[in-house]
Amino acid sequence: MKAYLHVASGKTFSGELAAPLEEKVSGEIVFFTGMTGYQEVLTDPSYKNQIIVFTYPLIGNYGINEDDFESKRPHVEAVVVYEASSTGFHYGAKYSLAEYLQHWNIPLLAHVDTRALVKEIRTAGTMMAELSLSPLPAVVEEEAAFPVQAVSTKTIETYGEGGPHLVLVDFGYKKSILQSLLARGCRVTVVPHDTAPEAIDALKPDGLVLSNGPGDPKQLSHQLPAIRQLIDRYPTLAICLGHQLVALAYGADTEKLRFGHRGANQPVWDAGKQKVMMTSQNHSYVVKEESLAGKPFDIRFINVNDGSIEGIVHRHKPILSVQYHPEAHPGPQDTGYIFDEFLQTVFKGENVYA
Numbered sequence: 531m532k533a534y535l536h537v538a539s540g541k542t543f544s545g546e547l548a549a550p551l552e553e554k555v556s557g558e559i560v561f562f563t564g565m566t567g568y569q570e571v572l573t574d575p576s577y578k579n580q581i582i583v584f585t586y587p588l589i590g591n592y593g594i595n596e597d598d599f600e601s602k603r604p605h606v607e608a609v610v611v612y613e614a615s616s617t618g619f620h621y622g623a624k625y626s627l628a629e630y631l632q633h634w635n636i637p638l639l640a641h642v643d644t645r646a647l648v649k650e651i652r653t654a655g656t657m658m659a660e661l662s663l664s665p666l667p668a669v670v671e672e673e674a675a676f677p678v679q680a681v682s683t684k685t686i687e688t689y690g691e692g693g694p695h696l697v698l699v700d701f702g703y704k705k706s707i708l709q710s711l712l713a714r715g716c717r718v719t720v721v722p723h724d725t726a727p728e729a730i731d732a733l734k735p736d737g738l739v740l741s742n743g744p745g746d747p748k749q750l751s752h753q754l755p756a757i758r759q760l761i762d763r764y765p766t767l768a769i770c771l772g773h774q775l776v777a778l779a780y781g782a783d784t785e786k787l788r789f790g791h792r793g794a795n796q797p798v799w800d801a802g803k804q805k806v807m808m809t810s811q812n813h814s815y816v817v818k819e820e821s822l823a824g825k826p827f828d829i830r831f832i833n834v835n836d837g838s839i840e841g842i843v844h845r846h847k848p849i850l851s852v853q854y855h856p857e858a859h860p861g862p863q864d865t866g867y868i869f870d871e872f873l874q875t876v877f878k879g880e881n882v883y884a
């Protein structure tokens with residue numbers, strides 16, 4: 531069955547539904563450039579309310595397995611590809627991509643001219659889009675949503691034993707962040723995004739991790755005083771949305787990139803190691819460089835492609851904050867050392883970043 535993707539800049543792209551659509555769905559349209567890793571992308575809560583376009587022309591060729599989920603369910607509104615493969619079962623996969631999405635009632639539009647679509651997104655910028663059974667362009671309106679609330683846990687749960695005790699503040703965390711900490715011998719308590727500082731103090735953590743998450747970080751402005759209180763008190767590692775919140779909590783500012791960074795080969799310069807690292811990324815917003823003037827942070831990480839800020843370090847306090855994903859999944863594990871640096875700080879009780 532044919533369906534139509536209407537983007538807010540006024541263009542329409544047609545395709546064939548490989549997983550059904552009831553009438554229409556809408557979301558912000560973004561593109562991911564990795565050749566693999568579609569399962570991690572679909573289940574990363576940071577993609578909540580977004581329609582994802584894969585630039586690689588063949589998606590689904592190793593099916594859906596039990597290991598690569600980043601959370602319990604897919605979060606995207608719809609998926610757009612050039613070709614959706616239904617193979618992969620000889621690698622032990624249980625479902626094809628289309629079967630998996632159909633199970634969760636998420637439409638999959640295939641045979642789309644994804645090159646033309648991505649060029650349109652690069653030109654017009656990230657925008658709203660509507661996937662519809664109707665070929666008539668619909669007015670696509672911006673939705674006011676607070677996606678963090680929808681994906682953050684409602685309960686407090688502890689994983690692992692012994693080791694340093696970390697509190698992972700869940701704005702929509704990826705499982706790989708938790709696993710990166712557990713693999714290094716930590717005990718980790720995952721708490722809802724709006725847990726009061728006093729409740730976190732009561733857990734007596736040795737360190738704090740602020741997770742990734744969906745949406746505009748400024749939607750969490752009401753939480754900034756509490757976040758500031760916490761990061762000033764505990765050794766902190768902040769990832770992606772968490773990083774943006776650290777900057778905002780210190781009075782710096784964020785802005786939206788034209789079309790964001792979503793892929794598995796984003797080169798990042800680490801001024802500490804004097805090396806370029808390949809990183810996994812998924813974000814639209816960045817910390818504005820000029821807004822860091824007069825703030826107690828050094829810029830340690832810079833995106834080699836566009837010069838945007840990829841990570842900052844507090845000059846005196848043990849706060850390390852990265853825009854990219856050191857937990858990878860999908861993508862290269864070059865920057866896994868970030869977790870080791872953080873834990874060194876937690877163990878020694880001293881600021882190893884300074």
Ligand SMILES: NC(=O)CC[C@H](N)C(=O)O
Pocket residue numbers: 576741742743744745746747769770771772812813814815816
């Ligand atoms: N992966 C993330 O945490 C994304 C952060 C934020 N939602 C952005 O798009 O910039």
